[in-house]
Amino acid sequence: MRRLEARVAELERALSLRASQTTAGDERLVRERVGIMESVPDGLVMAAPSGQVIYHNRVSLDLHGYANLQEASQSRQQIQEQWELLDMDGHPVPVADWPMPRALRGEVFDGYELHVRRRDGRRDFIASYGGSLVRSAAGEPLFALLVVRDISARKAAERALRASELRYRTLVEATGAVTWSCPPSGLAQAAQPEWLAFTGQTAKAMLGTGWADAVHPDDAARVAQRWQDAVARGEPMVSEYRVRRHDGAWRWVSVHAAPIRDARGEVTEWIGMHLDISARKQAEAAALAAREQARLRLAELEDLYRNAPVGLCLLDRDLRFVRINERLAEINGIPAAEHIGKTVRELTPRLAEVAEAILRDVLDTGQPRLDVEIVGETPSRPGVERSFVEHWLPVKDAEGRITGVSVVAEETTARKQAEMALRESARRKDEFLAILAHELRNPLAALRTGLDLIEALRGEDSACERPVQMMDRQLNLLVRLVDDLLDVARISRGTIQLRMERLDLAEVIRAALEISGSGLSRGARRLSVDLPSGPLPVQGDRIRLVQVLCNLLNNAAKFTNDHGCIAVTAEPAADSVHIRVQDDGRGIPRERLAEVFEMFSQAEPGRDGGLGIGLTLVRSLVALHGGSVRAESDGPGRGAVFTVSLPLCGGASAQNPTQAAPTQRTPQRRVLVVDDNPDIAESLGLLLTTLNAEVRIAHDGAEAIRICEDWLPSHVLMDLGMPGMDGYETARRLRARHGKDAFRLVAISGWGQDEHRQKTQQAGFDQHFVKPVGVAAIKALLAD
Numbered sequence: 001m002r003r004l005e006a007r008v009a010e011l012e013r014a015l016s017l018r019a020s021q022t023t024a025g026d027e028r029l030v031r032e033r034v035g036i037m038e039s040v041p042d043g044l045v046m047a048a049p050s051g052q053v054i055y056h057n058r059v060s061l062d063l064h065g066y067a068n069l070q071e072a073s074q075s076r077q078q079i080q081e082q083w084e085l086l087d088m089d090g091h092p093v094p095v096a097d098w099p100m101p102r103a104l105r106g107e108v109f110d111g112y113e114l115h116v117r118r119r120d121g122r123r124d125f126i127a128s129y130g131g132s133l134v135r136s137a138a139g140e141p142l143f144a145l146l147v148v149r150d151i152s153a154r155k156a157a158e159r160a161l162r163a164s165e166l167r168y169r170t171l172v173e174a175t176g177a178v179t180w181s182c183p184p185s186g187l188a189q190a191a192q193p194e195w196l197a198f199t200g201q202t203a204k205a206m207l208g209t210g211w212a213d214a215v216h217p218d219d220a221a222r223v224a225q226r227w228q229d230a231v232a233r234g235e236p237m238v239s240e241y242r243v244r245r246h247d248g249a250w251r252w253v254s255v256h257a258a259p260i261r262d263a264r265g266e267v268t269e270w271i272g273m274h275l276d277i278s279a280r281k282q283a284e285a286a287a288l289a290a291r292e293q294a295r296l297r298l299a300e301l302e303d304l305y306r307n308a309p310v311g312l313c314l315l316d317r318d319l320r321f322v323r324i325n326e327r328l329a330e331i332n333g334i335p336a337a338e339h340i341g342k343t344v345r346e347l348t349p350r351l352a353e354v355a356e357a358i359l360r361d362v363l364d365t366g367q368p369r370l371d372v373e374i375v376g377e378t379p380s381r382p383g384v385e386r387s388f389v390e391h392w393l394p395v396k397d398a399e400g401r402i403t404g405v406s407v408v409a410e411e412t413t414a415r416k417q418a419e420m421a422l423r424e425s426a427r428r429k430d431e432f433l434a435i436l437a438h439e440l441r442n443p444l445a446a447l448r449t450g451l452d453l454i455e456a457l458r459g460e461d462s463a464c465e466r467p468v469q470m471m472d473r474q475l476n477l478l479v480r481l482v483d484d485l486l487d488v489a490r491i492s493r494g495t496i497q498l499r500m501e502r503l504d505l506a507e508v509i510r511a512a513l514e515i516s517g518s519g520l521s522r523g524a525r526r527l528s529v530d531l532p533s534g535p536l537p538v539q540g541d542r543i544r545l546v547q548v549l550c551n552l553l554n555n556a557a558k559f560t561n562d563h564g565c566i567a568v569t570a571e572p573a574a575d576s577v578h579i580r581v582q583d584d585g586r587g588i589p590r591e592r593l594a595e596v597f598e599m600f601s602q603a604e605p606g607r608d609g610g611l612g613i614g615l616t617l618v619r620s621l622v623a624l625h626g627g628s629v630r631a632e633s634d635g636p637g638r639g640a641v642f643t644v645s646l647p648l649c650g651g652a653s654a655q656n657p658t659q660a661a662p663t664q665r666t667p668q669r670r671v672l673v674v675d676d677n678p679d680i681a682e683s684l685g686l687l688l689t690t691l692n693a694e695v696r697i698a699h700d701g702a703e704a705i706r707i708c709e710d711w712l713p714s715h716v717l718m719d720l721g722m723p724g725m726d727g728y729e730t731a732r733r734l735r736a737r738h739g740k741d742a743f744r745l746v747a748i749s750g751w752g753q754d755e756h757r758q759k760t761q762q763a764g765f766d767q768h769f770v771k772p773v774g775v776a777a778i779k780a781l782l783a784d
Contacts, residue, residue, distance in 0.1 A: 043148035046134075047100050049141045051076035063150055065123050076100075086115040088126075103131030103144035113151065126152045178274040184259075184267040186231035198274070200246030216242035216250055227257075234259050234267050240277065252281040311409035314395065317363055317402070319344045319356065328409055331388075333380020350376040359392060362405050368393045373412075387416040448772030449683035453690065497754060498541040498624055502649060505536035505545070505577060509570060512549035520557050520566060530569040536577050537649040544621050551614040552581040552642050559640070560585035576627075577648055582641045588633040596631050622646070669693045669782050670711070674704040674718035674730070675748075680771075684717065684748075687775065691782060701730030708734060713743050715781065720749040720756070728763040735764035746781060748773055 043060030047053050056072045066072035085093040110130035117124045130147040180192040191203035199214040215223050219241035230237035236258040242250045257272035305312050311328025321339040329336040345352040354374050374388045391408040520527050556566045560583040567582045597619040622629045627646040671693045675681040685695045698704035720727035747760040752770035760768045
């Protein structure tokens with residue numbers, strides 16, 4: 001009671017009540033209201049008409065965090081500085097719309113919800129305000145009264161409920177779930193909109209047990225029994241079955257149904273949800289199929305590991321063996337079981353030195369490495385270097401992470417040895433051919449020079465004309481055979497080099513006809529030549545193209561009978577030119593047309609000489625010029641046609657080769673012949689003498705150097721392969737003693753490969769002739 005009186009006194013002081021201002025009725029009114037305000041469970045706030053707060057009940061003091069009424073009694077300005085009010089959307093509320101100003105204006109309101117927040121952060125709550133203006137008996141405003149109720153907890157509960165409902169509705173909408181309810185009997189008695197929309201049933205059709213008509217016939221009996229049992233026991237039901245959708249498609253659904261019970265435990269309602277799980281079912285079916293495929297693949301892999309003729313293994317990221325087949329274990333010389341868990345370095349350290357870095361690169365980059373050649377020792381054969389070809393492929397898991405390396409290893413030791421033996425055999429064959437050509441060219445050189453000497457000395461004597469011509473033809477044949485053998489060797493090694501220049505193919509054809517003239521005209525054969533009047537510009541090696549056409553012309557002459565006809569034509573096309581060599585001779589069986597360009601192929605083996613490599617050279621040399629060659633024949637006795645096609649050059653026409661200057665008498669030359677073969681040296685010396693040359697002969701390099709000390713020649717014709725001091729060393733010493741321009745230094749050798757020509761150039765030679773050298777070349781040399 002004393003507390004109430006004290007509170008009344010505080011209120012009186014706050015209101016400054018005086019007898020002159022208030023009546024006894026007003027005082028009684030204040031006392032009554034204060035008593036009520038202290039007893040109510042809500043916060044109450046009173047403010048004077050000026051806006052000054054004059055009273056908080058205990059609930060309001062506690063709500064606002066004030067210790068007593070004195071601390072809480074604030075002016076309107078102080079309240080605005082200390083507090084801020086927000087509407088329920090979080091927007092600041094203007095001061096004029098705060099609860100107290102509204103009440104002081106005489107507004108009566110209730111349920112005015114605001115977010116109340118102290119600016120220093122000490123108080124933050126949601127309040128519901130009611131307000132009114134209290135007047136005196138005379139109608140004058142005494143104070144404004146606010147009722148404040150803290151509804152923070154209720155609002156939080158409402159937000160949680162809304163969030164829960166939103167989550168549920170979002171989940172239902174996101175999953176496409178169909179919700180439904182029915183009475184305790186389990187019979188549908190009211191339309192379920194979501195069920196109707198999903199199945200396309202009418203409301204009347206689904207009532208009772210009609211909903212079951214939408215269930216797949218194969219599932220209907222099972223589903224009906226499960227539902228009846230659940231209703232009878234009052235227990236939740238979970239089931240999966242197929243339901244016909246409104247578009248006629250059968251969809252798998254997962255059904256969850258649960259009973260709702262009252263306080264007495266009686267079932268008052270059933271609620272349920274259908275969730276479309278067709279995608280999951282399809283995924284499960286796909287996963288099942290994938291597992292089956294994986295099982296089959298694993299079985300196939302096991303079979304492969306068991307029966308593969310090559311080594312197989314799987315390494316993890318630490319390069320440890322995870323699995324290995326018996327073949328690779330046999331190669332390594334270690335049982336398969338002892339590989340598992342061991343690293344490559346632990347088991348095969350010699351091979352690991354080569355393979356480990358590349359294997360780790362496959363793990364790091366995910367790039368396979370194929371056809372990796374590995375050479376090293378294995379424990380099964382220590383001390384023996386073995387060769388392997390391996391394929392290393394990254395192994396990835398379902399997420400694409402690299403988990404290891406799959407290795408396929410094939411031993412190639414025997415094959416490598418066979419290849420090395422073949423290469424060695426080919427090398428020896430090439431060396432043999434080169435040596436054979438060199439040895440053959442020495443006697444051929446003597447014969448060539450002897451025939452040229454006989455031709456020069458016989459004068460008008462016609463008795464030996466035919467034997468000399470016969471020997472000349474046979475000698476030319478021998479020279480051509482030697483040259484063809486070396487050319488085939490060069491082409492097979494890929495070492496032949498073309499000296500490309502812009503040519504007029506018509507001039508090349510004329511040169512070939514001139515060289516082959518004697519063979520073409522023999523036996524009264526008729527030769528017809530049809531060339532275009534304009535130039536035929538091509539890019540090529542003049543000597544090699546002449547060689548191609550000579551081979552074709554000689555081939556035609558060989559297989560054309562006496563009084564036969566050989567025709568040579570050249571026909572330009574859009575961007576190429578076609579040269580045809582046609583004869584009416586023995587022809588080619590059609591079944592053999594495809595093989596006439598093969599090595600050592602002969603139309604009639606043993607007849608007319610030759611090694612069967614001339615046409616092989618034709619095909620190879622034409623291909624090096626970017627062209628092609630083909631053979632045609634209507635069969636035996638009906639002749640043959642060989643057609644060479646070459647690309648034409650664009651731009652200006654090829655220039656005709658420079659015409660030779662009118663023949664003049666060769667001036668007298670001082671010629672030193674150096675050759676260890678007496679026959680070659682003597683015959684060449686005699687020939688040079690007939691050509692008005694002063695000749696000295698040396699049979700080795702030292703003798704040549706001594707002669708040049710006393711008798712300086714204008715030309716030195718020197719062999720290369722001499723015993724003791726060879727031609728290269730002799731040339732270097734001569735150049736060192738007499739200088740570069742003292743005489744013309746010419747190599748005449750049976751060695752004609754490119755490496756020999758390079759060596760002669762480096763030794764100081766001016767020219768390199770291959771034996772045998774014809775008289776025309778000798779004359780041209782002396783005239784230079």
